[in-house]
Amino acid sequence: MEGCESTEELCSNSLYPCPSVLLRVRLLSERKMPLFRYAFSSMGSPCEIQIEADDESIARAAALKAQAEVARLDEKYSHYRDDNWLARLCASAGSGQAVELDEEAANLIDFAAALHAQSDGRFDITAGALTKLWDLQSGRVPTRADIDTARAHVGWHRVTWRRPFLSLPVTGMRIDLGGVVKEYAADRAAEICRNHGAQHGIVDLGGDLAVIGAHADGSAWLAGIKSPRNPQRVHASVELAHGGLATSGDYERVMIVDGKRYSHIVDPTSGYPVESFASVSVLADSCLVAGAASTLAMLFGVERGGRYLRELGLPYLTIDADGRAGGSRAI
Amino acid sequence: MPRSSASLTALLTAAAALLPAAPSPAAESDESNTRASYRFSEYDENALNGPVIGDPQRYRVLSQQLDVDTKLDGGAWGLKLDATHEVMSGSSPWFVEPDAKGRPVQVLSGATIRDHRSALSVALTQGPGTSANTTYTASYSAERDYRATAVGVEHSQPLDAATTLGYGGSFSHDLLRPTDAAIYGRIERATKNTASAFASLAWVLDRDSVLQAGVQLNLERGFLSDPYKLFAYGDQVLPEQRPGRRTEAAGLLRYRHSFARLDAALHLDYRYAQDSWGLTSHTLEASWYQSLGNGWRLVPSLRWYGQSQARFYAPFLIAPEGQRYYSGDYRLGTFGAFSTSINVRKAIGRWEFSLGAEHYHSAKGLALGGGGAAVPALVDFTRAWAGLDYGFD
Structure with a gap:
């Protein structure tokens, strides 16, 4: 009792029982190891590699090698080029x-x-x-x-x-291999980072994510999934400790003619756009599998796509045309 | 691992040739499963200046803290143990007397107090690092004249993934057995119970910022007076008397913003509290977390606190009118305080070293709006600490 310094101390101490919800969102300050970020542009998208490392030279070397690999894949599989x-x-x-x-x-x-x-x-x-x-x-x-x-x-x-x-x-x-190459490149970039000594980090190729390794303290990376109708807003945040996260969607790419909405997801078997989700995000052991699952779910449309995702059993999040979210418990 | 359905097996088989031999997630999460940290701090109150009777040297507390943080059952549970030992010495404000002109003179406890406190707390978290987690806590603290036992539970639950709800409650039972009770006419044995409940909502505003808003309710029942404080009540000096109940409601806002390009983050906290004793308080705190590369991190903080006095606060009563409750404890008066601190951390491999210092200055003039009775024993203190952390395999 005599040890209490002041009422203020008592009051402010009573803050501490509050839940640690904020701490879950990992801000720079709470990391044990410095984070290095390398942004570049490839495959028509903004890309970034984030690596936590004690030594910046290790992070930079790994990120440069990974970036070179992404550039190689872009050159090799781009259908916009005339020399491949x-x-x-x-x-x-x-x-x-x-x-x-x-x-x-x-x-x-x-x-x-x-x-x-x-x-x-x-x-x-x-x-x-x-x-x-x-x-x-x-x-x-x-x-x-x-x-x-x-x-x-x-x-x-x-x-x-x-x-x-x-x-x-x-x-x-x-x-056009665009539907698989970006996810494949994300996995490759993550693997190359691991092979070059980076243990903690994440690769982001235009929203397709591949984890190099969890944060230095073992906690998961937090990824925000943007709202399809309002990309300024984060619709959901997902924890990624390993593997990859991929999102398919018709972000801002909807055409409305005579009141009917046409997405950019075309079903080649009918020749017409599919009435589908606004976006589908899937978490898997690799970005490649996550991307394939989310693309197939988009192509199947709301009903069959939903069934397909449930049957796969991978964690997923769907946002329908009206902005309603659905998904597995794990997300 | 998700169960392997036929469609998943088909997908994985198709992808197999393109997939790297990925390290298993279990192998990764095994890294640094346990962290231990030790901290030593020294808290020193400045000597009182102004008219005093007794030794103006005030409190000094040396504390040592050992924390162990580990994962159990393959990461399904997080266990945190915290052991603290403190040694306190010095004299503390006893009561305030009016001098011949009615000006307050602080009387300090004559004998130097020497005591030590030991505390142990345990926190067990189900699903650490996941969105929905539950933490159970228990703690016990003992010093010669005071025992406190507390239990609590808190839960966090994502609502729509960008929003997280947190709520919980705690209960504490304290037992007081003041020393030299017979000599000084103190209460010999008393108890106090505190129940708290809180709820909060956190929003991920965008990629770089989070806002949390919370409310908290604290109910205290029992012997809430300080058994060592006396009060100049007319011609008599009596043990102070506070009500046996106190209800406090508080609201808080926390904002976190990271600045990726600067490799820094801003933390802003505000808390407002009001209690049934008439005391209102505001706390405003800003911290800047700056990474400097090579494992260095610098955290300067500023904090302002202001409170208005409890209804029954007075330094003394020259002509009491049968007041039921009275206390001259400076902690119940109107005052404000400003504190500045700095913390430096350096990580080297599995080790992390930290050093920090805080200076705290309180004054009547720093309160919001001012007013209220004189508070002669306001404290200024400095605190310095050093610590080290180690992450095990």
């Missing part, structure tokens, strides 16, 4: 000639082929012509004839894929 194997493949489309793929590209094509099968044809890396047709800036709905013309250039089932040889059957057909 994809450009050669497109140039040879319809000629009956096959292009020989290396191990990594073949693995990616195998993965895309498996997703095509698992989504009953909805996930299709040849769907570029359709997606382009539903150019959402134009503000008009394509005619049935336009859609049929585009569909003539679409269809993975028409492609000849005999590993490692790939040939496209129709002139004008294109391959």
Whole structure:
């Protein structure tokens, strides 16, 4: 009793029983190890690698190696370039000639082929012509004839894929691996950071996240999932101790014509956009699997996509067109 | 691990060739599962200046604290143990007498007090590091004339993922057995119970900032007077008398903002409290957490506190009118205080060293609005501390 310094001390001490909810949100100040952040731009997105390390030189070296790997993948798989194997493949489309793929590209094509099968044809890396047709800036709905013309250039089932040889059957057909490469690159970047001595960190490639390792004190990274209709706002925050988080959605890319809403998610089997979630986020042991699960759920639409996510059993969060959130208990 | 459904197995099989051999999450969370920290601090009150009777040297407290923080059951539970030992010495304000002109003269306890306090607390958290977690706490503190036992529970629950609800409660039972009770006519044995409940909401405002708002209710029942304080009541000097109940309601706001480019964070806290004794208080605190690279961290803080006096506070009563409650304890008067502190931390591998100091100055003029009766025994103090942390495998 005599030990009490003042009423003030008593009062302010009574603050401490308050719950530590704030501490869960990890601010810089509460870290035990300094954090180094490396921002860059790749794959058409803002990217960042964050690494906690005692020594800045280790963090920087790891981040630079990882960044170089992301740049390599961007160059190799971008369908905007005219000097990579994809450009050669497109140039040879319809000629009956096959292009020989290396191990990594073949693995990616195998993965895309498996997703095509698992989504009953909805996930299709040849769907570029359709997606382009539903150019959402134009503000008009394509005619049935336009859609049929585009569909003539679409269809993975028409492609000849005999590993490692790939040939496209129709002139004008294109391959777009954008739906898997960014997530794959995030996993690769995280792995390269680990191989270069970074133990605690996270890779963010335009919202696709891969954990290098949990925070130095073992706690999880906290990721904010933006609200699809109001990207300034964080709709949810998710804890990531390992693995990856990927989000698919039609952020700001919705067209409304005559009161009907068209998303940018086109189902190549029908040729029309899918009525789906505004966004789907999935947590998995890798960003690649998280990305595939969220993309497939988007393509399946609200009802089947919801069932698919529940069946997968991975932690997920969905936000529907009206901004309502749904998801597994784990998020 | 999620259960492997047929669709998940299909997805994982398809991805297998592209996936790195990822380290298992269990292996990662095994890192530094246990942290131990030791802290030593010295608290020194400045000698009283102004008219005093007795030794103007005031309190000095040396404390040592050992914390161990570990995970149990593969990380499903967090256990925190805290042991504290303090040695207190010095004299403390006893009562205030009017001099011939009615001006207050502080009388200090003649004999130097020497006591020590030992305390142990345990906190067990279910699901540490997850969004929904529950913490159970228990603590026991003992000194020669005082025993305190407390238990508590708190829970945090995400509502819509950007919002987290926290709530909880605690109960404490204190037993007082003042020394030299027979000689000084003090109460020989008394008890005091405190029940607290609180609730808070925290919002993640954006990537860099969080706001928390909370309310708290404290109910105290029992012997709430300080058994060592006397009061000049007319011609007599009597043990002070405070009501046997006190209800306090408080509201608090906490704001945290990180500045990624500066590698720094700002913490702003405000607390308002009002109690049934008529005492209102405001606390405003700002801290800046700055990382300096190479494991160095600097945290300067500023804190202002202001309170208005309890209804029954007076330094003394020259002509009492049958007041039931009276106390001249400076801690119940109107005053304000300003404190500045700095903390430096340096991490080297598994070790972290910290050094800090605080200076606290209180004065009537620092209170909001001023007014109220004279408070002659206001304290100024300095506190300095040093500590080290170690993270085990």
